[in-house]
Amino acid sequence: xxxxxxxxxxxxxxxxxxxxxxxxxxxxxxxxxxxxxxxxxxxxxxxxxxxxxxxxxxxxxxxxxxxxxxxxxxxxxxxxxxxxxxxxxxxxxxxxxxxxxxxxxxxxxxxxxxxxxxxxxxxxxxxxxxxxxxxxxxxxxxxxxxxxxxxxxxxxxxxxxxxxxxxxxxxxxxxxxxxxxxxxxxxxxxxxxxxxxxxxxxxxxxxxxxxxxxxxxxxxxxxxxxxxxxxxxxxxxxxxxxxxxxxxxxxxxxxxxxxxxxxxxxxxxxxxxxxxxxxxxxxxxxxxxxxxxxxxxxxxxxxxxxxxxxxxxxxxxxxxxxxxxxxxxxxxxxxxxxxxxxxxxxxxxxxxxx
Ligand code: AN7
Numbered sequence: 001x002x003x004x005x006x007x008x009x010x011x012x013x014x015x016x017x018x019x020x021x022x023x024x025x026x027x028x029x030x031x032x033x034x035x036x037x038x039x040x041x042x043x044x045x046x047x048x049x050x051x052x053x054x055x056x057x058x059x060x061x062x063x064x065x066x067x068x069x070x071x072x073x074x075x076x077x078x079x080x081x082x083x084x085x086x087x088x089x090x091x092x093x094x095x096x097x098x099x100x101x102x103x104x105x106x107x108x109x110x111x112x113x114x115x116x117x118x119x120x121x122x123x124x125x126x127x128x129x130x131x132x133x134x135x136x137x138x139x140x141x142x143x144x145x146x147x148x149x150x151x152x153x154x155x156x157x158x159x160x161x162x163x164x165x166x167x168x169x170x171x172x173x174x175x176x177x178x179x180x181x182x183x184x185x186x187x188x189x190x191x192x193x194x195x196x197x198x199x200x201x202x203x204x205x206x207x208x209x210x211x212x213x214x215x216x217x218x219x220x221x222x223x224x225x226x227x228x229x230x231x232x233x234x235x236x237x238x239x240x241x242x243x244x245x246x247x248x249x250x251x252x253x254x255x256x257x258x259x260x261x262x263x264x265x266x267x268x269x270x271x272x273x274x275x276x277x278x279x280x281x282x283x284x285x286x287x288x289x290x291x292x293x294x295x296x297x298x299x300x301x302x303x304x305x306x307x308x309x310x311x312x313x314x315x316x317x318x319x320x321x322x323x324x325x326x327x328x329x330x331x332x333x334x335x336x337x338x339x340x341x342x343x344x345x346x347x348x349x350x351x352x353x354x
Pocket of ligand 1: 060084085086087088089090156186187188189190191192193241242288290291318319
């Protein structure tokens with residue numbers, strides 16, 4: 001039989017805290033494309049690659065951590081799971097919970113998660129609780145529920161999540177033959193920048209790479225506590241996935257930034273939406289707004305003259321554009337350009353071919 005990618009636990013078992021007896025709960029996540037970007041390479045004067053994490057089973061990078069966290073939770077006898085989420089963690093946790101037979105409970109900020117993500121949690125059978133508040137309020141409650149009731153917490157404060165998310169860094173190195181010079185990604189609750197840094201460090205320690213990348217994280221300007229150094233009490237951005245005012249992995253994100261001689265900066269909503277549009281029209285890659293913030297940040301750094309010439313740069317695109325079509329289509333006016341009778345001449349006319 002032809003080879004099939006086995007999912008990150010089997011592909012990277014030796015690097016992960018799973019044992020021979022751990023029942024592997026997988027949707028064959030990981031193994032995502034690393035695409036060369038001609039557009040960005042030309043724009044910033046470097047060798048730019050896109051790690052397309054929207055191609056994971058539930059449409060975001062969260063699946064990498066979820067397979068490890070769910071497998072370990074099942075091994076330990078968990079019956080129910082809970083998370084706070086801006087949408088992707090809940091989409092992923094509920095899918096893996098369905099596969100494992102656990103009962104999923106999700107806490108989301110009322111009215112502030114994209115419709116596609118909400119649909120995923122509902123369809124996978126979750127109990128969805130909308131909280132009047134933001135993600136940070138949801139996370140406080142999720143922690144308290146896990147402390148007081150028989151339910152396991154699946155946010156990235158669960159260390160198994162970070163363990164699994166390291167595999168994205170492993171895949172980048174396995175594809176390129178070494179670590180890049182710069183790794184760029186969006187930052188919200190700051191679990192992923194933590195995970196990539198640990199992944200690169202683990203590979204470097206084992207002699208799998210000759211260098212460590214600079215970690216460049218980008219937050220949305222209205223939700224940029226790691227840039228300003230203070231908690232944002234009312235974060236706001238069109239990129240709802242990274243609408244976080246008090247990141248759980250604050251300290252480890254700062255560590256990744258400083259140890260790598262990197263940076264964490266902010267990009268505006270307008271820059272995020274422009275980058276989303278450009279990725280879709282120039283590269284054929286449709287990402288959700290949060291996922292475009294790394295690209296917006298790389299372009300910003302290039303305008304500031306801070307992208308090293310000829311550097312090899314990898315940008316993580318964290319989630320799929322189909323999760324939030326409302327935001328993608330807002331501002332594009334009518335969805336269709338014209339409506340005609342079923343007639344080839346009318347079609348040619350409408351298409352501007354005559
Ligand atoms: C598309 O789903 O936190 O800095 O609850 O969905 O590791 O938080 C999502 C985060 C970037 C930020 N891009 O990653 C959640 C959640 C997308 C995301 C991030 C998220 P972290």
